[in-house]
Amino acid sequence: MQRTALVALLVGGIAAFAAAIYLWLDPRFRHPDGVGSFNGTPVVQFVEQGDGKGREMELLQDFSYTDPSGRTWTAKAGYKTDGASIPAVFWSLVGAPFEGDYRMAAVIHDWYCFTEEKPWQDVHRVFYYASLAGGVTEAKAKLLYTAVMWGGPKWGKAKSTCFSSCHAPTGDAMTRKPSGAVTFQPHVTPEEASELAKWVEETNPSLEAIDERAQKDRLHELGGLE
Template sequence: MQRALPYLFVIVSFLLGIAIGQVVDWAPTAVSSDDRWGAFANSPKVELLGDGELLRLTEDFAYVDPRGKMWVAKKDTLVNGASIPRVFWTIIGSPMRGKYRNAAIVHDEACFSTTETWEDSHKMFYEACRCGGVSEKKAKLMYAAVYHYGPRWELNKRLETREHTEDGKTFSFQVAEYDSESIETPEVSMEVCEKIKAFIESENPSLDEIENIDPKTWEDN
């Protein structure tokens, strides 16, 4: 019970902050009963666009990771699972359906906004998948997909000095600003997808092992 308290505090703070500006009927929800995977602050509310594979969030949606960090996809964000290499969809299904839809929503936003490192964003995706009830091996397959073949970027952080004047006094303060530059990742074939799936199912590697493997191991064999 004690482990769940930090998540509850962050979630309630998030919901109260939203409620100040608008009426909401969200209920704090963690799909997984295992709180080591964090918690979703609410259920996503979306508008289906086009063929239903493109979603527009009609309210903010958030995931709190196991370290207490909140990942928010803001209202009006458009998501379609594009942050997950499409060739893997044949194996894992559409990211806009099923147990990893919620994880795909916050992962799409993280890969679009690029205000966090690509490594942290992909790790969050794995944890959010597990929080959503995705099995360990399937979540690891998806992690391998995004880690080696998903979006990457070089994140640059700089501090900008701002000034604020109040009651005749001027205060200086610093604000973090981010910009990023995309890093090219290799294309992946269906054959490689099947090899990665077989590797995950037979070896059940740790996340560190997945990160450290050379993709050419799959591509050259």
């Protein structure tokens, strides 16, 4: 009887410890030190689009990243992308997606922006940690995170039927699905991109501060999604 109680107590203690670790890491992740890791390097080939728009990159094998909380994010073989999940207006500041030091993170980010199978907030946040894991400096990773928080795609169920007219400003690319889900890619001007880059460089904001400013500046958009 005493042995059974001891085993139960031990199991309960282990479960409580595991739960505490999970809550400490998940889902906003944590830093410093824990940045996750990639499973190898992406095997890709470039494919000419044939429409005057340049090239796409095709993933020839599954490629994975494990974030600091232990979740694995996998981009599937056969996926083709042109890196559009990172707003082009920021490329002059951070480099093109497949040429810079964040290219591995861009593969993961592009896949989940394409599938929309995870909340957009988590997808953009994991991009930050994957960038660090790929060797990007913290300052640049924060600028990349700022870029996708402002100009990266967002998706979810529209809270109202007037989303396109009341929440998504003119210039944003938006699609509505029969299910009621909405996907939109906000428009960011070069002036806005430069201002944001200057803010990140001068203040070294926390990720929470970046989130708060994005929420404040784009409240009309984010307020229209569930």
